Amino acid sequence: TFITLLLNDNRVKKAALTGIPNTNTEYIVKKVAERIRSRDGSHFDEFGITLFPRSNGSIQKFGPGFWKSLREFKPIEYLKKFSEHCETLVIHPSEDDVVGNEHMGAYKLIKGLKYIESPGDHSFRKKVGRAKVIGLILQLIDQLQKQLDAQVAIDQKQDEDIREVRSQGASSDDTTTDNDADEESVGEVRNRVGGVKATAATEEEDGTYT
DSSP states (O other): OHHHHHHOOTTOOEEEEESOOOSOHHHHHHHHHHHHHHSTTOBOOTTSOEEEEOTTSOEEEEOHHHHHHHHHOOHHHHHHHHHHHSEEEEEEETTOSSSOSTTOGGGGGSTTEEEEEESSOTTOOSHHHHHHHHHHHHHHHHHHHHHHHHHHHHHHHHHHHHHHHHHHHHHHHHTSOSSSSOOOOHHHHHHHHHHHHHHHHHHHHHTOOO
16 A cells, blocks of 8 residues: 555556555554564564564564654555545455554545445454455446446447548548548547537537537
8 A cells, every 4th residue: 555655656547445554654653563563573673673473484574764664654645646546445444453543534534535444454354344345346346347348438439430530531532632632640530520529519509500
């Protein structure tokens, strides 16, 4: 989630974020430090190297830069910018053992962002919570697929209109000259088709036709 928000790629149009950072950065540091200290075999040193044993047997290492980036991170600011161009769904576990549940209400005030709490811990290990999260993400994917299908249909119709206009233009050119006329670009044809449609729509609205 941190990387997604920091990149702020405007090509992303829909996103489901889980494990969203706490809005209070000092609280984040406190919670992460507590989690590290509670793990057997760990070593915590904010100004040196922190060692955190993972459940798969590997050892994760944190340097001082990790804690510095946590303190300087501005979750609300970054998420506001991200949600300006991306329809964003935030799914926060109601029993989050990493991020916690305090200071999370500010996310609900961000325009264009949908905030949902679902049962489960930070990793949604409970079956009920995990199933709900998967269902919400599948709904988001289904909505995106429908939008893509609709856009494909629009593009296909525009291509048909372009071919028709070009065909009419070719017939007209046969009566004048075949060699001197420059071929219209796709953009020019699209603009001409769009102009014809706009004119027709205006006339229909006004009740006047030419």
